[in-house]
Amino acid sequence: QFTFNSTNNQLSISLEDDAAAPLIVDLSSLVADGSETIINVAGINTISGTGTAADPYIITATEVDGSV
Structure with a gap:
């Protein structure tokens, strides 16, 4: 059992x-508490949040042509 x-x-x-x-x-x-995930961004891409349920990751990626 x-x-x-x-x-x-x-x-x-x-x-x-x-x-x-x-x-x-x-x-x-x-x-999962967010500490086991690593996200690297560069240039015009951004990340916010800590990766926890209360504060999830938010990734904003902008294309070369400027669209989000």
Whole structure:
């Protein structure tokens, strides 16, 4: 049996015929927070935001002909 707790990002694994306590796997290090993404811009392109859910990346790219 697998149970995922989205509050603390832990996965609990239990075997059907095993009386032992379930195995707990902490997956919190896999939660995206913006720090794992790097975006480089140059010239007339810009980026704002930190890449988190509260402050997502916004990338503005301008074509050579001036259209956005």
